[in-house]
Amino acid sequence: MGRLAITGGKPVRTKPFASWPIYTQRERQGLLRVLTSRNWGGYPFPNKFAHVFAQKFARFHGAKYGLAVANGTIAIEIALKAIGLQPGEEVIVPAYTWEGTVGPILLLNALPVFVDIDPDTYCLDARLIEKALTPKTRAILPVHLAMRFADMDEIMRLARARNLAVIEDCAHAPGGKWRHQGAGAIGDVGCFSFQSSKLMTAGEGGAVITSNLEYYERAQSYMNCGRASVTDKFRHRLIGFNYRITELQAVILQAQLERLPRQAKVRQANMDYFEKRLCGAPGLDFLKPDPRQTRVAAYQYVFKYLPERFPGVPRAAFLGALQTEGIPCDGLFYEPVYRSALFPVDAKEWPALSWGRSEALDLKNMYHCPVAERAAYEEAVWLPHHIFLGSRKDTDDIADAVLKVCENIAELRGLKHPAIEVKAMSRAERPRVEKRQW
Numbered sequence: 001m002g003r004l005a006i007t008g009g010k011p012v013r014t015k016p017f018a019s020w021p022i023y024t025q026r027e028r029q030g031l032l033r034v035l036t037s038r039n040w041g042g043y044p045f046p047n048k049f050a051h052v053f054a055q056k057f058a059r060f061h062g063a064k065y066g067l068a069v070a071n072g073t074i075a076i077e078i079a080l081k082a083i084g085l086q087p088g089e090e091v092i093v094p095a096y097t098w099e100g101t102v103g104p105i106l107l108l109n110a111l112p113v114f115v116d117i118d119p120d121t122y123c124l125d126a127r128l129i130e131k132a133l134t135p136k137t138r139a140i141l142p143v144h145l146a147m148r149f150a151d152m153d154e155i156m157r158l159a160r161a162r163n164l165a166v167i168e169d170c171a172h173a174p175g176g177k178w179r180h181q182g183a184g185a186i187g188d189v190g191c192f193s194f195q196s197s198k199l200m201t202a203g204e205g206g207a208v209i210t211s212n213l214e215y216y217e218r219a220q221s222y223m224n225c226g227r228a229s230v231t232d233k234f235r236h237r238l239i240g241f242n243y244r245i246t247e248l249q250a251v252i253l254q255a256q257l258e259r260l261p262r263q264a265k266v267r268q269a270n271m272d273y274f275e276k277r278l279c280g281a282p283g284l285d286f287l288k289p290d291p292r293q294t295r296v297a298a299y300q301y302v303f304k305y306l307p308e309r310f311p312g313v314p315r316a317a318f319l320g321a322l323q324t325e326g327i328p329c330d331g332l333f334y335e336p337v338y339r340s341a342l343f344p345v346d347a348k349e350w351p352a353l354s355w356g357r358s359e360a361l362d363l364k365n366m367y368h369c370p371v372a373e374r375a376a377y378e379e380a381v382w383l384p385h386h387i388f389l390g391s392r393k394d395t396d397d398i399a400d401a402v403l404k405v406c407e408n409i410a411e412l413r414g415l416k417h418p419a420i421e422v423k424a425m426s427r428a429e430r431p432r433v434e435k436r437q438w
């Protein structure tokens, strides 16, 4: 019997962490108000709570206009439509992100162009964008994740020089700031997700923010079945769809937005303390802070497991051991999208891959992004945000467990265990064994 819980020792933590999502009387009363009003949404448009929430959310990030929509994937589709993306045009995306960042580009018959991530931030590496630009490039779509921002100074410089639109995927970054500008309000359009694990949630939901009235009008029409927008100054007529949010969701999101700054402070203090405790632990490394990021939004705490420092112990074994110590964690949180089983792209279904070419583009095999691949398959460790919403003692448990696994790593060499097998599985395979991620 070893010291680690996975080899029969006593786990560091047996108590559950703070539950997520959190709700109070604010959500309860709001839901009751909507329920008894019998106006559950989403039509008439913009509906009362959806409109008020969207405006508050936009202003909170420093944008003029906001729309609350059905989910974050649709928010990206709406943003692409708002900038007027045309079939056959190209959009630069980071290789390391959720598949929902990329799918909408294909859906609109355009082409995603994958670019590797920066090893210091795990976000789109702005230094590599220029090489990926072609005359067909229409937009850059950075994703702010791992408590970091892509280098928005460089991305905006490039975009303005080449007349490209910038759409920020801020699914992980509500409340974050770059040079005191809110996430999503730095580029042309910002997209957010309120799916159940996110920093603000109504189970599902999303938002689009912008300061460009023309983009706002086009987005409004597209998400409301093509109807004229409320201001209709630009008189765009387009085929639209029903991507509206319900009033039940909007009223929950209002309460969640009010709570966000307070929760962010608690999370941040605990994450700073956690990092101090781990600092100097051999074999672990951290993403680099950037002073231009003036407020961190911490959806997940991400650090690096350096497998070459633990020979014979793959990351899945480290994660399986950490999970068995009572700490929720993940490694294959994202994969390079082009390699993901959730991205079975086939040129027969997506005509843009073949247009003007003798052979269709083979998105799955034409890319190799070494930093994204190392992060996804060997190095990144993701800890969910809600475990940092508790006390100092909770954070000590997380740090103690990580340090305990590092100190007793020899117990994991050659070990086979179901907890390790699960951690080696991709997200596409996991639902067969795991009901809920967090």
Ligand SMILES: Cc1ncc(COP(=O)(O)O)c(C=O)c1O
Binding pocket: 071, 072, 073, 074, 097, 098, 100, 101, 143, 145, 169, 171, 172, 192, 193, 194, 195, 204, 205, 206
């Ligand atoms: C980076 C990123 N982009 C887009 C999305 C899509 O959001 P949704 O799940 O609300 O459709 C998510 C959500 O998981 C995400 O994490």
